[in-house]
Amino acid sequence: xxxxxxxxxxxxxxxxxxxxxxxxxxxxxxxxxxxxxxxxxxxxxxxxxxxxxxxxxxxxxxxxxxxxxxxxxxxxxxxxxxxxxxxxxxxxxxxxxxxxxxxxxxxxxxxxxxxxxxxxxxxxxxxxxxxxxxxxxxxxxxxxxxxxxxxxxxxxxxxxxxxxxxxxxxxxxxxxxxxxxxxxxxxxxxxxxxxxxxxxxxxxxxxxxxxxxxxxxxxxxxxxxxxxxxxxxxxxxxxxxxxxxxxxxxxxxxxxxxxxxxxxxxxxxxxxxxxxxxxxxxxxxxxxxxxxxxxxxxxxxxxxxxxxxxxxxxxxxxxxxxxxxxxxxxxxxxxxxxxxxxxxxxxxxxxxxxxxxxxxxxxxxxxxxxxxxxxxxxxxxxxxxxxxxxxxxxxxxxxxxxxxxxxxxxxxxxxxxxxxxxxxxxxxxxxxxxxxxxxxxxxxxxxxxxxxxxxxxxxxxxxxxxxxxxxxxxxxxxxxxxxxxxxxxxxxxxxxxxxxxxxxxxxxxxxxxxxxxxxxxxxxxxxxxxxxxxxxxxxxxxxxxxxxxxxxxxxxxxxxxxxxxxxxxxxxxxxxxxxxxxxxxxxxxx
Amino acid sequence: xxxxxxxxxxxxxxxxxxxxxxxxxxxxxxxxxxxxxxxxxxxxxxxxxxxxxxxxxxxxxxxxxxxxxxxxxxxxxxxxxxxxxxxxxxxxxxxxxxxxxxxxxxxxxxxxxxxxxxxxxxxxxxxxxxxxxxxxxxxxxxxxxxxxxxxxxxxxxxxxxx
Numbered sequence: 129x130x131x132x133x134x135x136x137x138x139x140x141x142x143x144x145x146x147x148x149x150x151x152x153x154x155x156x157x158x159x160x161x162x163x164x165x166x167x168x169x170x171x172x173x174x175x176x177x178x179x180x181x182x183x184x185x186x187x188x189x190x191x192x193x194x195x196x197x198x199x200x201x202x203x204x205x206x207x208x209x210x211x212x213x214x215x216x217x218x219x220x221x222x223x224x225x226x227x228x229x230x231x232x233x234x235x236x237x238x239x240x241x242x243x244x245x246x247x248x249x250x251x252x253x254x255x256x257x258x259x260x261x262x263x264x265x266x267x268x269x270x271x272x273x274x275x276x277x278x279x280x281x282x283x284x285x286x287x288x289x290x291x292x293x294x295x296x297x298x299x300x301x302x303x304x305x306x307x308x309x310x311x312x313x314x315x316x317x318x319x320x321x322x323x324x325x326x327x328x329x330x331x332x333x334x335x336x337x338x339x340x341x342x343x344x345x346x347x348x349x350x351x352x353x354x355x356x357x358x359x360x361x362x363x364x365x366x367x368x369x370x371x372x373x374x375x376x377x378x379x380x381x382x383x384x385x386x387x388x389x390x391x392x393x394x395x396x397x398x399x400x401x402x403x404x405x406x407x408x409x410x411x412x413x414x415x416x417x418x419x420x421x422x423x424x425x426x427x428x429x430x431x432x433x434x435x436x437x438x439x440x441x442x443x444x445x446x447x448x449x450x451x452x453x454x455x456x457x458x459x460x461x462x463x464x465x466x467x468x469x470x471x472x473x474x475x476x477x478x479x480x481x482x483x484x485x486x487x488x489x490x491x492x493x494x495x496x497x498x499x500x501x502x503x504x505x506x507x508x509x510x511x512x513x514x515x516x517x518x519x520x521x522x523x524x525x526x527x528x529x530x531x532x533x534x535x536x537x538x539x540x541x542x543x544x545x546x547x548x549x550x551x552x553x554x555x556x557x558x559x560x561x562x563x564x565x566x567x568x569x570x571x572x573x574x575x576x577x578x579x580x581x582x583x584x585x586x587x588x589x590x591x592x593x594x595x596x597x598x599x600x601x602x603x604x605x606x607x608x609x610x611x612x613x614x615x616x617x618x619x620x621x622x623x624x625x626x627x628x629x630x631x632x633x634x635x636x637x638x639x640x641x642x643x644x645x646x647x648x649x650x651x652x653x654x655x656x657x658x659x660x661x662x663x664x665x666x667x668x669x670x671x672x673x674x675x676x677x678x679x680x681x682x683x684x685x686x687x688x689x690x691x692x693x694x695x696x697x698x699x700x701x702x703x704x705x706x707x708x709x710x711x712x713x714x715x716x717x718x
Numbered sequence: 719x720x721x722x723x724x725x726x727x728x729x730x731x732x733x734x735x736x737x738x739x740x741x742x743x744x745x746x747x748x749x750x751x752x753x754x755x756x757x758x759x760x761x762x763x764x765x766x767x768x769x770x771x772x773x774x775x776x777x778x779x780x781x782x783x784x785x786x787x788x789x790x791x792x793x794x795x796x797x798x799x800x801x802x803x804x805x806x807x808x809x810x811x812x813x814x815x816x817x818x819x820x821x822x823x824x825x826x827x828x829x830x831x832x833x834x835x836x837x838x839x840x841x842x843x844x845x846x847x848x849x850x851x852x853x854x855x856x857x858x859x860x861x862x863x864x865x866x867x868x869x870x871x872x873x874x875x876x877x878x879x880x
Contacts, residue, residue: 208737220802220841258748258786259842261855294735297745299784302840316743316770318783334737377804377845384846419803449845451803465806469840475783 129400130392133363135351136344136371137387140231146266148273151234157279159350160238163245164287168353173246177349179357181369185224186214186305186342187420187446189368189435192349198329199247199337207336209249212314213240215256215263215343216298216305219418220469221449224373225343227385229256229263232347233270237293239346241284242353244291247339252293255310258300268295302473306522307340308332309475320477321522344373364390368434372448376402379409379454390434394450397433402452409454417446419466420527423459444530460500464492470528481525484515488528721765725749729769743770743780747787756796757788785839792835793828795873797821798852801838804845809862813849814838816863820870833874 139145139154151157163173178193199209213236217225229236240252256264271293274280282290296314298304304313308322311333332338348370352360361369368390374397377383381403388397394416398404405411411426416433421444424431431441438445453462471489476482488511491504516529721729728749732742743766750762758781760774767774781787797817801810814836818825821834828835844850847859851866858869 217843218841221804221845222841223843223845223847226843257843258784259852262857296741297748298786299744299748300786300839301784313744314741315738316740316780318780375846377848378807383804383848415803451807451845453807457807462803462806465801465803469802472785472840 130396132371132389134371134387136347136373137227137385139235140227145231146233146270148234148270148277151232155354156234157238159354160241160279161285163242163353164285164289167287170246170248173242173353176357177246177352180352180360181357181367182345182348182352182360183368183435184342185344185348185372185447187219187418189445192341192345195329195339195341196243196247198327199249199339200329202248205337208251208334209247209336210333210338211240211244211247211249211252212307212310212333212338212340213252213254213343213346214305214307214310214340215254215260215267216310217260217343217447218257218302218305219420219447219449220466221375221377221415221418221451222447223375223377224385224447224449226260226263227373228343228347229260230266233263233267234274235347235350236267236343237270237274237280239349240293241279241291242349243339243341243346245289250291252291253296253314253333254293255296255298255304255314257298257304264295264297271295301475302469303475303522303524306524309522310340311338318475320475321524323521365432365434365436367436368445374401374433375447375449376452377449378414378452379406379457380404380452381406388433392433393430394433395429397450398429398452402450405452405454407454409456411452412455412457413453413459415449415451416441416443418449419451419469420444420523420530421446422530423453423462458496460492460496464489464496467492467528470524474524474528475522478520478525480515481520481528484511484525485528487511721750721762721769722753725753726769740770740772743772743777744784746770747777747781751787756792757790759789791828793823793832795834795854796852797823797834797836797870798839798842799836800840800842800844800848800850800852802841802845804841805848805850808848810849812863813851813861813866816866817851817870820867834870 139151139156142150142154144150148156162168174193174196176193177196178191180193182192183189184192184195202209215225215229217223236254240254244250244252254267256267271280274293278285280291280293284291298313301309301313301319303309303321304319306319306321307328308324309319311328312322313319314333328338328340330337332340348360363370364372371387371389373385374388375385376397380398383402386397386401388401394414398411398414411429413423413425414429415421415423416431416438421438422442424441424443428441431437431443433445433448433450435445453459467485467489471485474481474485488508491500491508491511494500495504512529516526519525725746729742729746732745733739736742746766746769747758750766751758754762760778763777763781764774767777770777781789799805799810799814799817801814805813814825817836821829821836822831823829823834823836826837839852842850842852842857844857844859847857849861850857850859851861852858853869853873858866861869
């Protein structure tokens with residue numbers, strides 16, 4: 129096994145590593161003291177991080193120092209500025225930030241403080257996903273400890289640097305890991321990603337300059353500041369520097385989160401750290417970086433694990449979370465699970481994503497139960513072309529389409545593997561699934577698919593049916609009205625919608641993304657006249673003549689509540705021009 | 719029905735963390751769900767909306783967007799079984815079947831005795847310890863059928879309020 133220096137997980141192995149005492153006894157907050165007392169200018173700190181080549185660990189791999197540099201000069205732009213920490217870790221396969229937050233929360237706080245100093249800001253929000261209760265409690269307790277020790281709040285360590293930090297709990301939506309979705313959620317709204325530009329550095333939280341960083345990215349900052357950019361660059365590869373946390377899960381002997389430098393091959397990580405494929409079985413396929421990165425066949429296990437290596441292999445590095453499938457796994461079943469996930473998590477703003485994820489899910493569901501049709505490949509391809517790349521507001525649609533577009537250059541070996549594979553569930557028609565797998569994974573267009581044995585008379589597979597009741601192909605076929613309809617408005621509604629109602633707001637509780645309830649939202653859908661669903665206006669008496677008076681009250685600036693009038697944001701120019709350098713990439717991990 | 723004063727006091731602190739009041743909405747809804755019966759009723763939505771100076775339907779929109787907020791009552795214990803990729807690979811479906819068998823509840827349903835509500839959820843970030851479920855906010859990881867049964871039975875026998 130190659131030896132290499134470690135730093136990310138060193139403290140997590142200590143007893144009570146989440147306490148301030150242990151953190152300080154092991155070199156904690158040294159970097160912060162170094163920055164504040166030496167003193168370094170904020171630009172010097174940013175420069176060190178830029179020089180180190182640190183790339184964001186949240187999925188897109190965007191250079192962190194460059195992102196910090198996008199924040200406008202506070203002398204020219206007096207708006208408040210924010211750092212939002214993306215701890216909404218929900219990419220399937222990824223469980224690294226949780227380890228850091230649970231075992232070493234002060235490391236995150238120190239990283240946030242250094243970032244706040246470098247970007248000259250004084251408010252940090254840590255957006256933790258709602259399910260991570262232990263992480264939330266640990267970081268919240270660490271913030272309290274730090275506050276008492278004068279490491280947070282006013283005049284930190286006796287200097288004039290002031291910084292406040294607040295925890296914010298998410299509520300289970302994957303899309304809130306996308307940076308603009310996260311900002312919407314932090315503002316107390318549905319997590320609908322925003323179109324870019326404007327980029328967060330120009331107009332983010334409450335229309336102010338904002339930077340969104342991943343937990344692990346920030347966690348690296350104190351080490352870089354303390355030990356220097358050259359030390360950091362010596363780790364990893366020239367373009368992907370440092371160590372990263374690699375979560376290995378699935379069919380392996382020792383699943384876990386391992387600290388490794390960029391540049392090891394996936395085989396080294398799988399065999400030397402994770403103990404190889406479990407039960408002595410062979411490898412069939414693997415995800416290099418969570419579900420959003422295309423699956424690779426066993427033949428490509430020697431891919432170098434860094435941003436460049438995975439890209440050359442036809443996939444992406446993502447969050448560096450490897451998911452391993454052994455020879456008994458059904459790729460079709462895993463694709464069904466993956467697409468079910470995107471179907472569930474699509475926020476519903478962009479039609480191609482909202483509909484496309486549902487269609488892909490249904491197609492994979494059909495393939496997985498052995499009823500795939502030959503046309504499915506063409507259909508998937510056409511759906512995927514409509515969904516990606518870059519055709520929607522955020523990258524969730526791309527992520528959902530990527531697996532279906534996966535084209536591995538060396539298809540041959542997986543064909544061999546699949547042909548000899550024994551599918552886990554004996555009841556499933558093996559040959560059909562295997563052929564389907566080969567076909568969609570490698571884009572072999574002319575596989576002659578056998579007739580589905582479970583279809584009527586063996587002639588054709590069951591069609592994908594559109595719901596008889598919902599024009600939007602809603603699976604649960606269950607619309608329910610908003611509780612806030614007035615009897616008079618309801619009485620005016622015919623039992624089925626007719627063309628006399630030009631556009632109708634409605635609520636669908638079967639699928640959160642279909643809920644279109646906000647009066648402030650301009651997004652609503654019209655329902656076809658023949659739609660046999662009971663529709664209720666979400667707005668009472670004023671419906672459908674226009675917006676309600678209450679709505680006007682809440683949106684018109686003149687009518688804003690007194691408290692909001694005093695908010696600095698309301699005094700902000702509405703047409704702020706973002707700095708020309710804000711070319712931040714679209715995040716890979718929504 | 720108004721919100722309890724204790725929650726109002728907490729909200730009053732929460733809103734000071736943000737420049738705009740609405741930002742505290744999601745943390746506030748979490749607190750309501752925790753303290754007021756494990757789900758968010760239309761009445762609670764109206765009360766919260768009044769507190770945040772929003773339309774009730776805006777709160778409804780937020781509540782229904784986020785999977786963690788429940789709009790229907792649940793049993794005393796909530797079991798959330800992860801069924802994403804890593805958990806499926808290591809036997810989530812079998813685990814879910816076992817959970818349903820032990821609790822007597824259907825998936826996304828509540829057991830007849832009102833003790834357990836079982837749901838399947840997407841990735842919980844415990845992929846390296848798959849399969850897992852979340853029982854009343856506590857992760858139980860590296861499960862197998864026997865372990866799961868034991869955990870559920872001890873939850874049933876414990877007198878502590880979930």
